[in-house]
Amino acid sequence: MNLPLRVFAAMVLATMVLVSAPAKAQDGKKKGFITVATIGASPLTVSGDTKPQKVVDRVIAHWRNQFSRVLPDRPDLIVVPEVCDRPRGLSPEAQDQYFITRGTQVQEFFATVARENHCYIVYSAKRAMDDGTWRNSSMMLDRQGNVAGIYDKNHPTIGEIDKGILCGNKAPIVECDFGRVAMAICFDLNFDELRQQYVEAQPDLILFSSMYHGGMMQQYWAYSCRCHFVGAIAGRATPSQIRNPLGIVVASNTNYFDHAVARINLDCALVHLDENWGRLSAMKAKYGPKVKITDPGELGSVLIASEHDTISIDAMIAEFELERLDDYMARSLSHRMKPAITESVKTKP
Structure with missing residues (x-):
């Protein structure tokens, strides 16, 4: 078959381009930019005589309002504070009844938000186990609202333990579509055993839901684990910050806004x-x-x-x-x- 000279030359040129193209570029990238939101909202306060289901409804309304402030930025990930759905103002007995009534209602609401907005959300809460015991947990909900992974606080405070919270003993890495994620909760930040596990695991992100900031420990964890670090701390007066692997703050809430959003590069x-x-x-x-x-x-x-x-x-x-x-x-x-x-x-x- 005789091909016109121009057609033959074009075919040869195309072949040369394909052969000379670098293999590295053809492989593509597995990691890149993601948008992360941290919300440092204070716990909801309710009257001590509020009926349990009414408290649940108010907690859900509270978080619907908080999410509405960051969802316009179309985040890939939202992180909230420790025990984010535990209200203030209830007696210990009333709080226990609230948790029983709450069940999975707040989790299901968070899952709906994740699914409707195609984002991951960390739901941090007091979690009931099948055997009747309790954990202080951070639950990663994926873009479909399904549970992608659960971290149980390894180091509850003495006060938590005395009130029935059992200690977790695992440090799981959650595989997300944007990278590998580790979690820690509040008092955990003081203990090197957990940090060393994450140093070895090499996550892309550590998500820290807390009631306290941790000060220089945030920077230390970010740098020593060679990863980004997102802190969501209850209360606007305490910074909720997003740090790069150098430990440098790239975004923070302010005295005016209790949330922060940043586009970070995991590559x-x-x-x-x-x-x-x-x-x-x-x-x-x-x-x-x-x-x-x-x-x-x-x-x-x-x-x-x-x-x-x-x-x-x-x-x-x-x-x-x-x-x-x-x-x-x-x-x-x-x-x-x-x-x-x-x-x-x-x-x-």
């Missing part, structure tokens, strides 16, 4: 500047605005993030042979263990 990694200076410069020279390098100063580590449509930060790291922060630290420790590197221990005569 990122931490690298140390040592031995990476030239490689970082070469990467920036090639990709320009498609790669972002964030230097917090004084730390020696930087956050690199790909804003390229098809090339991930992992591909860029491989292309320029960048050394990740954890790999550099591991190599430093290994190098230290070489013979004759460390001074010998001398015993006293």
